[in-house]
Amino acid sequence: MQAPRPHGVSRRAIVSKKRARPLHRQEAKTPEHEAIYRRLRDMILFGEVEPGQAVTIMGLRDHLGAGMTPVREAIRRLTAEGALEALGNRRITVPVLSPNQLEQISFSRQAVEPELARRAAERADATLISELREIDRRIDSAIEKGNIRLYLEQNFRFHFHLYARAEAEVLERLVLGLWLRVGPSLRIVCGRYGTSNLPDQHGATLDALATGNPPKVQAAIERDILQGLEQIRLSMLEAPESVTGDGAD
Structure with a gap:
């Protein structure tokens, strides 16, 4: 049984062209870069992106409904924490656990x-x-x-x-x-x-x-x-x- 994916998340990449929901009221009180970081962190924590699945940065931006700058900052932080890996060609992935x-x-x-x-x-x-x-x-x-x-x-x-x-x-x-x-x-x-x-x-x-x-x-x-x-x-x-x-x- 495969883990279900959020709207726009495929096995290979996030390809949604639609903007995600606006920030919740609680998120709106948090600086945008921190709110986007937490949402992307939660996507990883709760398995919305499978290990080894390639995800495009543009696809993430569309899925999160955010600007490129906070999305890149969230990716940078999560990569430093070992939760993401860069693949090149503006793609990232969740590392496969050995x-x-x-x-x-x-x-x-x-x-x-x-x-x-x-x-x-x-x-x-x-x-x-x-x-x-x-x-x-x-x-x-x-x-x-x-x-x-x-x-x-x-x-x-x-x-x-x-x-x-x-x-x-x-x-x-x-x-x-x-x-x-x-x-x-x-x-x-x-x-x-x-x-x-x-x-x-x-x-x-x-x-x-x-x-x-x-x-x-x-x-x-x-x-x-x-x-x-x-x-x-x-x-x-x-x-x-x-x-x-x-x-x-």
Whole structure:
């Protein structure tokens, strides 16, 4: 099962001639270059552009409904973060994830994210726990409905809403870069296997937060990370072209 593409995104390139929707009210309060960066970042995070898929800069500009300058700036930033690669001829691509890179990402995420979760748990309050429970309800709904995009968005939101409470900006930015590298492959795995077996240690995380137990929060997040990365690793072994994009036309 292929990951669905947004309007105008083909296997080879984004070719839409139409302008995308205008910025939301919240986006309108953000400088245009930052809003465009976040929208392109989210396209990568949630797998709207497949690994190895060539995308034209002009196509991205049309799809995002933005000027060339903020689009180029967003591409520059995401390329520096390792989320995009330049192909020449004004084309870019999401890098194909290799098994070696996945191992490095797995090592890094296991080293950093549980620590972020522990620090966040030490600062957690009833409001944070309530907000995380609401996000988790949306995750459960997405899994039940088989809505992969919503699952990926809300799963990301759960983790980073928790991590923000750690007040560790350097670590949080490091983790965001790791998610950018692995997100497109996770989207393809979810598209192939569906949502019924997706990792979910959020209930255990919430229970540990509610009882004020940072080590248990740390352990639950570590299990959550391991389960998700293991799904990608096994998919690489079973059908590498479905995860890496090597089977693209």
